[in-house]
Amino acid sequence: MSYLDTTYNVYREAALTPDVGLCCTTNPIWELPGLKIPKIMQEMNYGCGSTVHMRDLSNNPKMLYVGVGGGMELLQFAYFNRQPGGVTGIDMVDEMLEASHQNFKLAEEMNPWFKSDFVSLKKGDALNLPVEDNSIDVAAQNCLFNIFKAEDLKKAIAEMYRVLKPHGRLVMSDPTCEQPMNETLRNDDRLRALCLSGSLPIVEYVKALTDAGFGTIEIRARKPYRILDPKNYPTGERIYIESIEVAAIKDPMPPDGPCVFTGKAAIYYGEDKFFDDQKGHVLGKNQPLAICDKTAAALSSLGREDIFISESTFHYDGGGCC
Known part of the structure; x- marks a missing residue:
């Protein structure tokens, strides 16, 4: 079984039986006029930060969200778009897509402005997105790309770059870690699926984005996330993991290298x-x-x-x- 198979199974289980502790975020739930988020969406918010930033969402952008979870951030994106098919959500896990579909029905009952057809759910793979080239204004993923190993991460970022329009934005939240991790941790497929042992240093994370061609990088937040301690994990030292929120903008690459805002x-x-x-x-x-x-x-x-x-x-x- 590959690490991707393990990841599939972890999130299939999380779709069938919501796991509040699977990931944690210190971000408060958006408080916006007329926006009510079903409790089940909050329980299935398997992210480590937020990808919803209002300055990315003017002029009704066409939006893509990869790894839908319970649908909470897709609902938040739809709040700003409010057009049929304005937000596309993609996931490999059938059970997660179905759970999100049911959650959107609840959201429709709670929010008079929301229609389920504002969000289009599709089965798809982050490594081979079923999306046309240069068709998306804002793409997002929350606590997904950190799971990928190096070659798959390269493919996933390249796919996001491909589907974005010029000057489009890839908005992300992922765990990062500045300490080295031993091979036992790195090769533990379940810990990787749980967004723990795949965490990269920020410099490597940013380089993966600029290597794909993104000319502008914005690091918008950096927060405490988790501790891996010797009592509970195969490590001889305490390891501190943070989460960051980043926007990678499909600007032309400047001749003297990318603009990275830290x-x-x-x-x-x-x-x-x-x-x-x-x-x-x-x-x-x-x-x-x-x-x-x-x-x-x-x-x-x-x-x-x-x-x-x-x-x-x-x-x-x-x-x-x-």
Whole structure:
């Protein structure tokens, strides 16, 4: 049995018998006017963060969600779209698709604005999406890609890149881990399916996205997720796992490499009203400007004492230099 077969079985079980503790998220449920989320959807929210960000959802984007879970985030996406077929949900597990279908019936009873046909559910594989090229504005996955091993992860990201329109957004939440994991953990298929032992360091996670061609990366949040301790897992040391929320934007790749925003800012506090580096970056006096890591390195290399560069906060919400 492959690790993908194990994953299939884990989420088949989770569809038939909802498992509240399967994944955990510290994100509060969206509180929006007229949006009521059925309890069963909350219990089947098998994610580690949120992929729903309002600034991604203007102008009725065509949306794709891979790995539907109980359908909660698809319902949230539909709240902003409200068009037949505006949101497509794809999953390999028949039982999960059926559970989501039933959950949408409950959501329709609770939300006068919602119609089940706002969401189109399809059986499909993240490694071979049944979606046309360049047809999606916003694609999302929550706590799925961390399960994939290296070659499959490469395929899954390439598929998302393929279906996105130019400047489209891939919005994700996944566990990450900066500590090394032993091979016993890495090769435990069930722990991988449970979104624990496949976690990558953030640098490797971002590189997988930029290698696929995404020219802009935004790290929007970084939060505590889980602990793997020696008493309960095959490890000789405590391992700390976090979750991150990321948007990868299908912008053209700049000649000098991708723009990766990790929450850094530059503040000019010199004698002039502003500082202009003659490369498109103008810093108003004592006005913080969000900058990508590439720009942060370039400004730091100037050696100026009147420009402060912050450390990465891993919280970026737009308005940056690129």
